[in-house]
Amino acid sequence: MNYKKRIKKVQARLRRRKIDALLVSQPENRRYLSGYKGGDHGIGETSGVLIIPASGSIHLLTDFRYQLQAEQDVPWATVHIYRKGLLKLLVDLLPELKITILGFESHYTLHSVAGKMSSTLKKKGIRLVPLTNLVEKLRIIKDEDEIELLRQSVRLNEKVFQKIFPTISGKMTEIELALAIETLMRRKGAESTSFDSIVATGKNSALPHAVPGRTKIKKNKSLTIDMGLVLNGYCSDMTRNFVPGKATEKYIRLHRLVRKAQLAGLEKIRTGVTGKEVDHAARTVIADGGYGTMFGHGLGHGVGLAVHEEPRLSPLSRKKLKAGMIVTVEPGIYLPGWGGVRLENMVVVREDGYENLNTDTTWLDI
Template sequence: MNHFKKIRTMLSAQGLDALLLTEEANRFYASGFHSAGTDGVALVTVDKAYYFTDSRYIESAVRQVEGAEVRLMGRGRSYSDLIGEVIAGHNIRRMGFDDAYMTVADWRFYREKLSCELVAATQLLLELRRVKDEAEIDAITGAQRITERAYAQIVEEIRSGVSEQEIAARLQYLMLHFGAEKMSFDPIVVSGPNGSLPHGVPTERRIGEGEFVTMDFGCIYEGYCSDMTRTVAVGYATGEMQKVYQTVLEAQRAGIAAARAGITGAEVDGAARRVISEAGYGEYFGHSFGHGVGVEIHESPNASPGAKAPLPAGAVISAEPGIYLPGKMGVRIEDLLVLTEDGCRDLTRAPKELTIL
């Protein structure tokens, strides 16, 4: 899966002769080939695509990169030399670059070495990446299924006395065991009073009876991320715990019911936020309802109070309201949604009614 053609069709409308992609996620989005960090360059012109990499990746790139000419960097030929050859060969005058990712040092270097104007073009990439095609949705769905298999197994293992770190380690093992390439982020596992930390780091704390355990985790499959949060109770759940959980679940359902292409992210967020506010917990929901998921775990578009632009059909966003009571507990429930013209499709199949282990 690559998007050279999709990028190429957008260049002329942006007044660009080419697009230079040096950042890992954008490089992968264009080429469908993964190399770490700065170890590669994708370059798309109006009539041809190129992929440059070094000796560590060249053999794999030749086999895997389709629709582009692959060239070797090294042996006296730097990335700037290879880019310069394409600039000369295609008479490139204006070349876009991923300005939100490129360092100032790299920008200065390329500006001095390349004989063309460098034009900020991150917005072009964001517009392209925010709408997923079917192959991308299939990859995200595959990652989600792996995540759900890990969840189904971990709930059989959680009990009083197990530590947050043990659960986090086990989740990572299970996702890799079930076919993940790697984690889409470090798992969040928080229990009891630590649950009020939305992005808390797993600790050696051992879970006790009558406590919530919140697990936020995901993996990468075929280059695309999954993201899921489930909160379970161990032993029993108090009346207050049940009230908080049910409020979050109802808020998530309200946001999902509102989610569709054409309305703003703020409207989706607001549908969920009203439920939490009306239940008296408004000050304890500090983050947004959701964010885009794709090649990166956080990307455009967002479903947040400040998101005023209409959401596009084909976007994949998380649905993750939460309530966090400092020093007491926290609950978050998260699914992944694909937005359509008349609603949304929930990619997540894992059960989310309150589970008491």
């Protein structure tokens, strides 16, 4: 990855805004700009932050637990270890770097942290400036190296599903199946899951974000598996819907309707089309089939270093798609008391269409 090229783009934006430096705290942005893989334990406990000056080299601030990780991942940055807290180090370091206007990621930083940081730095003559999406605007377009990493993540995700698929039986509970999926992901080399796996059987599949429980997998009923993993920092996300046993005519009809909607959305994707237009193409198919009110979420979302990022495919998305964007296409129908059907693949937006990153068709045998 050409991290220095990415940093230069951020620095150019900082100079245009007359901001001396950017404090990067969001983990995905941190990794995008430096390759640093240190993990956070939630928004309130960081494994480090980057200082990106408008000109010059970057600085990585972390604590003793991550010192070796930081030095190994980012040998070309200056690594600083804070022993009395991050804020104390900032108070000492920023004046040395001649930084008087510091931008920070206001969409990620806790309000209480921003307030304390602002009042403390103000005493040193340093003004804190809230910024949003400065790095995310760069991340939204993937280069071919990133697309290849996403392709590898998707392929591994599919291999896990294909290995698990023939083992599914009514003797398993939802949580046991979810655990089997996530265990195999790690055994196959994934860094982690992209999100908590969704396994929902029978009427539970009417919940788009069902939490796996102790319900046993039901024979001849809808089964939804929504799964994703992280490989080399990049996420995958796919949903497979099928029936263990014999599918009813109703299930077959709904499955085919959802697949038709997915194909309609896919066929609309290309450079210059808005997310709203893609969503509408798929949503119209489901509405014409009589289930418009049973498809209540957006058609898709971006995927990259985060499993949910820009762009969005939804009735509210007016942004135009550009080549290199990655999106999911995941229409669904959810019937309380009966169950649901959702199908999801990841695709790359290309100039004249799309590239489907998924190749698995096990779930289409219906």
